[in-house]
Amino acid sequence: MKIIPGGVCEPGTTRVNKTGGWRTFRPIYDYDKCIKCKLCELLCPEPAILPKDDGFFEFDYDFCKGCGICANECPKQAIEMVLEEK
Amino acid sequence: MAVTRNLDKDKMVVVEGSYSVAHSVKVCKPNVISAYPITPQTHIVEDLSQFMADGEIPNCEYINVESEFSALSALVGASAVGARSYSATTSQGLELMHEVLFNVSGMRFPVVMTVVNRAVSAPINIWNDHQDSISQRDTGWIQLYAEDTQEIADMTAQAFKIAEDKDVLLPAMVCMDGFILSHVYEPVVLLEQDLVDKYLPAYNPEFVLDSKDPKSFGAFADPSTYTEFRFLQEKAMEAALQKIEDAANDFHELFGRYYGGLIDEYETEDAEIIIMAMGSIIGTIKDVIDARRSKGEKVGLLKVRSFRPFPKEAIKKVVKNAKVVVVLDKNISIGLNEGALFTETKSCLYNTKIDVPVVGYMIGHGGRDIPVGTIENIIDEAKGVISSGIKVESQFTDVREELI
Amino acid sequence: MSPKSETNSRSKQLLAPGHRGCAGCCDAMAAKFTLMGAGEDCIVVSPTGCLEVMTTPFPESSWEVPWIHSLFENTSAVASGIDAALRAMGKAGKTKVIGIGGDGATLDIGMRSISGAFERGHDFTYVCIDNEAYMNTGVQRSGATPFNAATTTSPAGKVSFGNQRPKKNMPAIMAAHGSPYVATTSVAYPKDMIRKVKTATETVGPTYIHAHAPCTTGWGFDTSKTVEIGKLAVETALWPMFEIEDGEVTKVKKIKNIKPVEDYLKMQRRFKHLFTMEGGEEEIKKIQAIADKNVVDFGL
Numbered sequence: 001m002k003i004i005p006g007g008v009c010e011p012g013t014t015r016v017n018k019t020g021g022w023r024t025f026r027p028i029y030d031y032d033k034c035i036k037c038k039l040c041e042l043l044c045p046e047p048a049i050l051p052k053d054d055g056f057f058e059f060d061y062d063f064c065k066g067c068g069i070c071a072n073e074c075p076k077q078a079i080e081m082v083l084e085e086k
Numbered sequence: 087m088a089v090t091r092n093l094d095k096d097k098m099v100v101v102e103g104s105y106s107v108a109h110s111v112k113v114c115k116p117n118v119i120s121a122y123p124i125t126p127q128t129h130i131v132e133d134l135s136q137f138m139a140d141g142e143i144p145n146c147e148y149i150n151v152e153s154e155f156s157a158l159s160a161l162v163g164a165s166a167v168g169a170r171s172y173s174a175t176t177s178q179g180l181e182l183m184h185e186v187l188f189n190v191s192g193m194r195f196p197v198v199m200t201v202v203n204r205a206v207s208a209p210i211n212i213w214n215d216h217q218d219s220i221s222q223r224d225t226g227w228i229q230l231y232a233e234d235t236q237e238i239a240d241m242t243a244q245a246f247k248i249a250e251d252k253d254v255l256l257p258a259m260v261c262m263d264g265f266i267l268s269h270v271y272e273p274v275v276l277l278e279q280d281l282v283d284k285y286l287p288a289y290n291p292e293f294v295l296d297s298k299d300p301k302s303f304g305a306f307a308d309p310s311t312y313t314e315f316r317f318l319q320e321k322a323m324e325a326a327l328q329k330i331e332d333a334a335n336d337f338h339e340l341f342g343r344y345y346g347g348l349i350d351e352y353e354t355e356d357a358e359i360i361i362m363a364m365g366s367i368i369g370t371i372k373d374v375i376d377a378r379r380s381k382g383e384k385v386g387l388l389k390v391r392s393f394r395p396f397p398k399e400a401i402k403k404v405v406k407n408a409k410v411v412v413v414l415d416k417n418i419s420i421g422l423n424e425g426a427l428f429t430e431t432k433s434c435l436y437n438t439k440i441d442v443p444v445v446g447y448m449i450g451h452g453g454r455d456i457p458v459g460t461i462e463n464i465i466d467e468a469k470g471v472i473s474s475g476i477k478v479e480s481q482f483t484d485v486r487e488e489l490i
Numbered sequence: 491m492s493p494k495s496e497t498n499s500r501s502k503q504l505l506a507p508g509h510r511g512c513a514g515c516c517d518a519m520a521a522k523f524t525l526m527g528a529g530e531d532c533i534v535v536s537p538t539g540c541l542e543v544m545t546t547p548f549p550e551s552s553w554e555v556p557w558i559h560s561l562f563e564n565t566s567a568v569a570s571g572i573d574a575a576l577r578a579m580g581k582a583g584k585t586k587v588i589g590i591g592g593d594g595a596t597l598d599i600g601m602r603s604i605s606g607a608f609e610r611g612h613d614f615t616y617v618c619i620d621n622e623a624y625m626n627t628g629v630q631r632s633g634a635t636p637f638n639a640a641t642t643t644s645p646a647g648k649v650s651f652g653n654q655r656p657k658k659n660m661p662a663i664m665a666a667h668g669s670p671y672v673a674t675t676s677v678a679y680p681k682d683m684i685r686k687v688k689t690a691t692e693t694v695g696p697t698y699i700h701a702h703a704p705c706t707t708g709w710g711f712d713t714s715k716t717v718e719i720g721k722l723a724v725e726t727a728l729w730p731m732f733e734i735e736d737g738e739v740t741k742v743k744k745i746k747n748i749k750p751v752e753d754y755l756k757m758q759r760r761f762k763h764l765f766t767m768e769g770g771e772e773e774i775k776k777i778q779a780i781a782d783k784n785v786v787d788f789g790l
Contacts, residue, residue: 003549006194007311011551011553016508017510022513045514045516065513068514069514071714155567159567160568162567162568163568302553304546305550
């Protein structure tokens with residue numbers, strides 16, 4: 001790292017900070033219940049929900065902090081929060 | 087080098103000091119001017135507004151902000167997208183900018199700002215002293231002080247060149263004495279556009295806010311990097327020492343005028359008494375020195391043009407053979423009973439082999455007149471220092487005892 | 491995770507993950523929705539606050555759009571300078587200038603700055619993320635803290651039910667500046683917020699979005715409830731969502747079954763004292779009166 005005058009930073013570089021380590025509860029999809037409504041992806045504050053080629057989504061556990069908004073808001077209860085095992 | 091003025095009489099016009107500054111700003115082609123009116127800076131912003139109304143400054147926006155705080159804040163945004171940026175203020179306005187001053191220098195935006203020096207409240211007072219800008223000496227801004235209306239006009243262009251230099255990238259205050267310079271009409275040569283175009287390269291910062299190359303500006307630095315940010319600002323100030331000299335020399339070459347770089351000297355070569363000062367008081371001191379020299383008294387003048395960066399080495403070189411140094415300050419650090427130029431001059435001589443007594447006079451507060459007689463008395467007292475040592479190290483000048 | 495999905499989907503994220511926002515952070519949601527509404531050709535200015543601190547610890551940045559932080563109280567002035575410079579340098583038109591700040595930075599300490607910028611008519615959009623207190627410094631009262639909410643500088647105590655003043659009516663103030671477009675929204679309604687930001691950024695002149703933003707840490711609720719509580723604020727009529735065009739309220743989000751304010755209050759630590767202190771019931775009635783007045787005023 002070199003400090004350039006004023007301390008200008010490169011875009012998107014917080015990706016080196018894997019916030020997944022903060023997580024206490026891990027979200028898990030039940031793809032049988034998922035209707036691909038995209039609400040979880042839209043709401044995720046990280047964002048740590050990524051679309052898959054088949055239209056479903058997957059969690060980016062590198063960054064998911066386990067807030068549980070996705071599970072709380074899912075209209076089909078397709079996301080379960082399970083305790084992380086260390 | 088002594089002052090040189092190849093003043094082409096055909097080109098000279100009688101204008102107000104404020105106009106000479108506004109004209110210089112115009113020919114430096116700023117992209118954004120952002121300012122809030124305050125006495126005695128108003129004539130500068132009025133003149134610039136008229137230039138804008140007459141379409142005389144191309145590719146420029148003038149922002150009529152709602153406060154000095156926003157005046158300078160707007161220039162943070164403007165500089166960050168690559169605009170050459172200018173403001174002008176004084177006194178209370180400069181004090182209101184205090185927080186932003188640190189921000190601009192820390193973010194390394196080369197804003198140029200005219201400070202029309204004025205006393206600070208309370209009691210409220212609109213007349214000249216240097217308390218306003220001196221109080222901002224630690225904000226990381228270059229501070230240059232001009233002696234007369236031609237110098238302030240020329241110094242304005244020099245300030246853009248110094249500030250925007252890629253080895254510097256620091257904001258600069260160009261200081262002129264309120265009313266004494268801002269409201270006086272004198273013959274000057276207004277800066278020629280073609281010469282300024284040759285003198286001042288375009289401002290092309292390496293990083294700007296641009297969606298095609300989206301950088302982030304103004305991140306917070308924790309204890310692991312904050313020290314280095316400060317260190318780099320100090321290094322930039324040190325680089326500015328030479329750039330200020332270069333800017334004056336380049337200016338001399340193109341325009342034929344020179345007033346010194348970091349400092350200027352007048353009759354110092356064999357001087358036993360050296361007076362140090364900044365700003366418009368220089369003219370009065372020179373007159374007194376001429377009179378004393380005609381009587382064979384070895385009195386000289388060290389004019390400080392750059393207060394930040396502080397020209398330690400240049401000062402040492404000039405005063406090393408003197409018998410006494412007398413520093414005049416239009417400011418005071420209350421609680422120390424010293425003016426800043428005095429304190430800092432003393433400090434730069436400590437830990438050296440130079441053993442010269444230094445005495446300080448605080449003078450001209452809130453526009454108090456500084457007559458020739460006051461300078462005469464100071465020189466006479468300096469002679470006493472040579473013969474019998476320092477009696478009073480630092481003192482107020484011309485205090486009206488009957489009011490206390 | 492396949493490398494393909496990484497390149498495809500992450501490249502669309504205008505606010506990158508790895509930021510230090512709390513789990514369930516309303517600021518991160520507000521910033522994300524703002525960028526979804528504005529698109530990538532924008533320049534963002536943020537004041538000092540949670541959003542700034544959590545997204546830009548040097549040398550990192552979460553922002554994938556050009557972004558600048560200067561000070562706490564000058565966001566709108568910095569945006570003014572950007573707008574002026576873009577015009578001066580012939581770059582105006584496409585790039586949208588956006589300020590995103592918290593309630594304190596907007597309607598307390600930044601009031602002078604935003605008022606000046608709106609009066610001057612700069613072409614920019616200001617998004618206020620209103621989480622109703624100074625969260626970055628530890629939940630102190632702001633001018634946007636609602637009536638009877640407990641904060642660390644307006645705590646409930648033996649002789650106090652917390653903050654004794656209603657929220658400053660910032661949307662009305664900004665509309666009074668002659669803004670062509672002012673809207674209230676909530677992070678609990680992302681599609682509403684994205685649409686309103688899009689409208690605001692596509693409208694020429696100074697436009698204002700005031701986004702209600704429930705803060706898990708400051709308000710005291712489980713991290714999974716950010717959206718649920720945001721919806722309850724709207725459904726109880728404590729947070730009316732409307733649009734003002736050229737000074738006239740033109741659109742209001744109607745509420746089908748208005749819920750009692752208790753439903754909203756009881757889920758938050760900051761209102762807990764209203765349910766435990768003697769006289770709390772009367773205080774809740776006063777809050778209900780605020781909601782009832784909103785129903786009348788906005789025809790909810």
